[in-house]
Amino acid sequence: MTRTQDQTIDEILMLAAAQFKVARETLSADDDFFKTLGIDSLQALSLLTRLENHFDVELPDYELQGVSDFRTLAERIQARL
Amino acid sequence: MLDLSQYSSLGAALRDALDRWPNETCLIEADRDREKVRLTYSEFKHAALPLAKALQSFGVAAGSRCAIIMTNQSKWLVSAYAALYTGAVLVPLDYKLTASEQLALLAHSEAEVLVTEYHLWRAMMQAPEFVDFAHRTVLVTESPKSAELGIAKRWEEFQPDGAAAMATTGEPTFVPRQRSDWACIVYSSGTGGRPKGCVLTHENYLEQCVALTSLYPFWPGVRYLSILPTNHAIDFMVGFIGPFTCGACVVHLRTLRPEFVREAFSKYKITYMAVVPMVLKNLERGLRQRFDELPRAKRLMFEMLRGINETFTRKKPRLGLSRKLLGQVHEAFGGELRALFVGGAFMEPATLQFFYDLGIQVSNGYGLTEAGTAVTLNDFTPFRSDTVGRPLPGMEVRIANAGTDGIGEVAIRSKTLMSHYLKDPELTAETIVKGWLMTGDLGCFDATGHLQLMGRKKNMIVTEGGKNIYPEDIEAVFDGLPVKEYAVLAANYVWPRGSLGGKEMLLLVLHLENGETTIPKLVAEIHERNRKLPDFKRVSGYVVWEQDFPRTASMKVKRQVLAEELAAGTSREAIQEI
Numbered sequence: 001m002t003r004t005q006d007q008t009i010d011e012i013l014m015l016a017a018a019q020f021k022v023a024r025e026t027l028s029a030d031d032d033f034f035k036t037l038g039i040d041s042l043q044a045l046s047l048l049t050r051l052e053n054h055f056d057v058e059l060p061d062y063e064l065q066g067v068s069d070f071r072t073l074a075e076r077i078q079a080r081l
Numbered sequence: 082m083l084d085l086s087q088y089s090s091l092g093a094a095l096r097d098a099l100d101r102w103p104n105e106t107c108l109i110e111a112d113r114d115r116e117k118v119r120l121t122y123s124e125f126k127h128a129a130l131p132l133a134k135a136l137q138s139f140g141v142a143a144g145s146r147c148a149i150i151m152t153n154q155s156k157w158l159v160s161a162y163a164a165l166y167t168g169a170v171l172v173p174l175d176y177k178l179t180a181s182e183q184l185a186l187l188a189h190s191e192a193e194v195l196v197t198e199y200h201l202w203r204a205m206m207q208a209p210e211f212v213d214f215a216h217r218t219v220l221v222t223e224s225p226k227s228a229e230l231g232i233a234k235r236w237e238e239f240q241p242d243g244a245a246a247m248a249t250t251g252e253p254t255f256v257p258r259q260r261s262d263w264a265c266i267v268y269s270s271g272t273g274g275r276p277k278g279c280v281l282t283h284e285n286y287l288e289q290c291v292a293l294t295s296l297y298p299f300w301p302g303v304r305y306l307s308i309l310p311t312n313h314a315i316d317f318m319v320g321f322i323g324p325f326t327c328g329a330c331v332v333h334l335r336t337l338r339p340e341f342v343r344e345a346f347s348k349y350k351i352t353y354m355a356v357v358p359m360v361l362k363n364l365e366r367g368l369r370q371r372f373d374e375l376p377r378a379k380r381l382m383f384e385m386l387r388g389i390n391e392t393f394t395r396k397k398p399r400l401g402l403s404r405k406l407l408g409q410v411h412e413a414f415g416g417e418l419r420a421l422f423v424g425g426a427f428m429e430p431a432t433l434q435f436f437y438d439l440g441i442q443v444s445n446g447y448g449l450t451e452a453g454t455a456v457t458l459n460d461f462t463p464f465r466s467d468t469v470g471r472p473l474p475g476m477e478v479r480i481a482n483a484g485t486d487g488i489g490e491v492a493i494r495s496k497t498l499m500s501h502y503l504k505d506p507e508l509t510a511e512t513i514v515k516g517w518l519m520t521g522d523l524g525c526f527d528a529t530g531h532l533q534l535m536g537r538k539k540n541m542i543v544t545e546g547g548k549n550i551y552p553e554d555i556e557a558v559f560d561g562l563p564v565k566e567y568a569v570l571a572a573n574y575v576w577p578r579g580s581l582g583g584k585e586m587l588l589l590v591l592h593l594e595n596g597e598t599t600i601p602k603l604v605a606e607i608h609e610r611n612r613k614l615p616d617f618k619r620v621s622g623y624v625v626w627e628q629d630f631p632r633t634a635s636m637k638v639k640r641q642v643l644a645e646e647l648a649a650g651t652s653r654e655a656i657q658e659i
Contacts, residue, residue, distance in 0.1 A: 034616055041546065041616065042363045045338045061336050062152060062200060065177060068616050 003081060008055075009074040015054055016070070019047050029071040057081060082299065082327035085291050090258035090283040092165035094326050099126040102328035105301045110155040112335040114344060118155045122328070125159065131246035132163035132220075133253035135239040139218040141194060143168035143256050146266065148192035149312070150174045150183055150201055155333055156222050156236065157311045158321055160196040168256030169194070171265045173312035176201055177615065180208035189276045190266050190503065193217055196236065199224035206231055260284035266503055267314060269450040270541070270549045278503035279450045288496040289453040290322050292473040296458060297353065297420060297444070299327035304417075306345055306354040307333045313547065315355045315424050318454045339363055346415035355422040357547035358429075361443065365432050368410070368439075383407075391438050396463050403440020410439050420444050424455065425547020427534070430466035437464050446470050447532060451518055453497030457532050468531035478532065480525055481517070487525040488535050492517040540574040540640055542585040544617045552587055552640075555618050558610050559589065563603065566592045566630050568638045569620060575644045576653045588656055589623040590647065592630060600625075604659055611659075622656040 003011075009029045017024040020037045027036060033044065041064070048059050051073075057080040067073050083101070088094040099107075103123035110118035120128065141147065147164040149171065151157045164171055172190045174183055176198070184205060187195060195217060197205075202221045205211055219233035238245035258264075264283045268276060297319075299305070307320040324331050332349045334341060337360070345351065356364075375383060386406045393399055400419065404411045411418065420442040423433075428445050436443045446458035447469035456478060459470035472478045476495045483489030494517050501509040512519055521539035524532055541551045552569035559567055568590045575588075589607065604623075611619040624647065631642040 032612075040359055040363075042337060042339060042359060045336070046340065049338060049340065060152075060200075061338070062176070066179070066615055068612065 003078070005074055005078050008078050008081075009070055011054065012051065012070050012074055012077070015050050016047055019050055027070070029074070030069050032068045033070060033073075034068055051077060055081060082294060085287045085326060088287060089260045090165070090262065091264055091286055091322060092162075092168065092255070093257060094287065095162055095165065095322075096255060098122065098325050098328065102301055105328050106330045107325060107328075108155050108158060108331050108333070109349065110333040110335065111341075111345060111349075113338075113341050114348075117335075118333075120155070125162070127241055129159045129163045129166065130253055131241055131243070131249075132160060132236075132239045133166040134249060134251070135220075135245065136163060136167050136169065136194060136218075137253050138249070139194065141167045141169050141218075143258065144263070145169045145194065146172050146190055146192040147194040147196065148172035148174055148187055148190060150176050150195065150197040151222070151310070151312075152176050152198060152335060153307060153310045153316075153333055154222075154335055156196075158325075158331070160220075160236070161311070161321070164194070164196075165264075166253060166255055168258055170263045173265060173267060173317065175268075175312050176310060179615070180204040181210045184208055184210045184212070186268055186276060186278075188212075190268075190278060195219045196222070198222050199228060199230075202230065202233055203228075258283055260287070261500075263500065265317075267312075267450050270551045270554065275505070275508070275553070276503070277505070277508070279499040280501050280503050281450075281453065281499050285453050285497045285499065286318070286322055288475060289318060289455070290326060292475050292497070293318060293455060293458075294323055294327065295474050296460060297323075297422075299324045299329035299353075301328035303327070303329035303352040304349050305329060305331050306342075306349065306351040307331050308337055308342060308360065309355055309357065309547075313425070314448070314450050314454045315422065319353065319355050319422060339367060343367070343413070346413070346418065348415075350415045350417045352417055352419050353422065354418075355424065357425045357545065358423060358427065358432075359545035359547075361421065361423050361428065361432055361436075362545070365435055368413075368435075387438055390440050394437070394440060398437075398440070398442050398461050398464070400440065400442075407440055411441070414441065422446075424448060426543040426545055433464075433466040437466065444470075446473075447491075447522075447534065449520060449522075451499045451512065452476075452493050452495065452520075453499075456493055456495070456497075465529075465531050468527065468533050470532065471530050472532070478526075479517075481519065483525070488523055489525070490538060491520045491522045491524045491532070491534070493520060494518070535579055536573065536577045537571075540571050540644070542571045542573070542587060544585070546617055548617050550587065550618055555587070555614055555620070558613050559607070562591075562606060562610070563594070564591050565594050566638075568630060568640065568643060570640065570644055570647075572622070572653065572656060575647050586622055586656075587618075587620045589620050590626050590630075590643065591623050592626050592628070607659060620659070622658045624651060624655045624657070626651075 013027045052059050063076045099122045107122045107125050108120045147169040172192050199221050220236040221233040222236040237243050260283050265281045266278045268278050270277050305324050309316040334345050390403050390406045423445045433443050444459050446455045448455040456476050457470045457472050479492050480489040481492040498518050523536045524534045556569045572586045572588050631639040
């Protein structure tokens with residue numbers, strides 16, 4: 001299935017909301033997820049496994065390096081789809 | 082272990098280790114739940130020697146500088162040994178730095194060789210500061226076959242089954258080094274400002290290794306789980322030099338994801354692991370969650386057993402007893418864990434005590450790159466979670482210029498002290514005074530000889546991930562901010578807390594233009610600039626200051642005077658968090 005970037009963002013937001021038990025509506029693409037979700041970088045890494053399974057891609061830890069918003073994360077995933 | 086007093090260099094000690102335990106496993110690399118590499122000491126040697134041969138064919142000789150920028154993986158160690166074999170000086174750089182920062186440090190260190198991973202090399206080639214690397218040798222690992230590497234060569238070609246290695250014959254020449262020769266240049270900070278490249282000698286490392294292994298010995302069969310990158314001073318020592326000179330095994334895990342770290346403990350029956358505070362807190366959070374989820378009856382039973390363990394381990398650890406009483410907890414750590422090492426940043430005593438009460442020793446200590454790795458370490462006789470332990474054998478630690486409360490600057494003298502800062506005699510002279518390293522950290526000794534840290538004289542923060550962040554290194558990101566003038570300071574530098582606990586933050590001091598009131602717009606701009614920095618380097622608050630900043634004749638901000646003026650004229654409550 002071919003996804004648009006917007007679809008990828010939307011799915012990431014849904015998965016992040018489920019992982020960190022927050023309402024999907026409270027998250028938006030340009031949020032700094034460290035601040036919005038109140039998580040540290042290790043907790044952010046734990047989201048990667050869920051994203052890997054969902055998108056069926058392999059995301060090395062370094063793909064999250066320097067990334068703090070959902071939109072950039074979606075770009076990294078989109079590049080590997 | 083090898084008798085390191087008999088050796089004059091890391092290369093010589095490692096060379097003998099590879100011959101002494103040829104059939105012991107020295108290195109395992111796992112990615113998530115997949116094992117990718119497993120090498121005996123003999124296989125490690127045969128992986129490294131063709132690389133050493135190649136380095137010599139590229140002109141590497143005694144004193145040549147060889148930089149390594151890699152994530153946590155086995156090729157780091159193979160490359161490092163190959164470089165040490167040729168007499169080269171290692172320049173371990175942090176893969177988490179930006180490509181521009183890495184390029185700046187490569188230039189500063191005058192590295193002739195760079196060993197790095199494909200994704201990092203690609204980022205460097207795309208950086209605006211990328212300059213002609215044609216005069217250097219670059220070896221890149223794990224690059225796709227079709228990848229454009231520029232002048233770089235594929236690292237794998239220099240493995241025993243690689244085309245380049247098979248095309249050459251003969252053994253590389255081992256290049257002996259003296260104890261006083263440089264072994265590594267390690268950057269403790271200064272990526273964006275004044276680079277602080279600590280020049281550490283072979284003696285520094287050999288002495289540090291002896292001191293550490295006297296408290297925490299390694300032997301064949303011991304397995305150290307490495308999750309910190311090997312450029313980290315702690316991992317370089319306890320995840321490379323220490324285990325290798327004792328015939329032990331290093332297990333590299335290429336992910337920090339908590340679920341795979343937990344799995345690795347059991348799968349590989351881990352004996353030791355070094356962590357930074359953030360990882361330890363994550364482990365604590367996971368354990369607390371599991372305890373909270375226990376049914377009431379089991380929870381009560383668990384609390385009772387933990388209470389018994391606390392009672393019997395008050396004076397000293399009793400690992401055997403703790404493993405019996407709290408078997409399930411210890412099994413979750415693989416059942417053979419002897420100790421966790423935590424360092425790189427301040428660790429809250431409550432977390433240390435939490436693990437100790439479960440019978441899991443978390444050895445915290447105090448160290449800094451300039452002094453090797455560790456200067457003090459908790460020796461558990463008895464455990465003092467509120468301190469950073471006692472000085473290790475061979476370390477002299479004193480409190481300089483102590484006040485009536487006994488608090489002063491921590492000063493260190495030992496054979497592990499760096500030689501100097503690369504290309505910075507002025508900073509070296511300020512830092513090493515009459516043979517004593519002036520650390521800039523404030524502390525005091527208690528009656529039992531345990532060191533307590535009380536704060537810093539330095540304008541810096543240390544993150545939970547163990548990163549030293551100097552405000553001047555990130556100031557340039559805010560260039561052009563629409564204010565009259567600005568500076569970045571560490572909040573605890575302005576308003577000292579008298580302890581190392583509590584939140585550490587960087588803040589912007591803003592002197593607004595006359596009549597300026599558009600703070601929300603300014604905050605949005607600060608957010609935008611912040612995004613250009615890695616998350617651990619971002620400013621998290623600001624204070625508005627209405628006076629001109631004190632400046633030197635060359636118009637540099639006098640940070641210390643500014644901090645003193647702020648402390649006198651405002652309070653911590655003036656910080657607006659962003």
